[in-house]
Amino acid sequence: MPAAPILTGEPQPGIHTYFALGNDSAPTVVQDISDFLTGVEPSEDTDELDATTFRNTSKRILAGFATISYTLTGYYSEEAYEFFAPLRKMTGVAYEYGPGGNEDGKTKISGLCTVFSFADPSASVDAVNGLTVELRIETRTIGVFSSVVAAEAAAPGIPAKRGKAA
Secondary structure, X not given: OOOOOOOOOOOOOHHHOEEEEEOOOOOOOEEEOHHHEEEEEEEEEEXXXXXXXXXXXXXXXXXXXXXXXXXXXXXXXXXXXXXXXXXXXXXXXXXXXXXXXXXXXXXXXXXEEEEEEEEEEEOOOOOOOEEEEEEEEOOOEEEEOOHHHHHHHHOOOOOOOOOOOO
């Protein structure tokens, strides 16, 4: 019997990463903030619930509530500070994350989040000033980026062009 193929996929360089976030005046409309960022660090923490009962020979552990977070890091600029500072503690802020970019067919992770914290800029005499933003994810949908869907969202009711007219 032949060996099963090893699935490795094509590694994605981080330089193409796309991240967009709603702003304080339009929290549900995303704005590309990729140029502010140098890192997106997702994390997930799931509570362990002990459901062990009498006479069990081993513990029974169930998955409980999950906390999904993104830590955004970047370089300080006046524009970045003006964008992030008003978002502190805002809930229902839309986000889009494309770890491989936002071209057609690339993975799109999107939903709503709470801007849990925005630390004032870090500073160092021998480094570029930095910033850190903590997001707590409220909803998450995983799909793909599509220019057809984006064109239809931008002009509802007007069919997107799909080739030459007959």
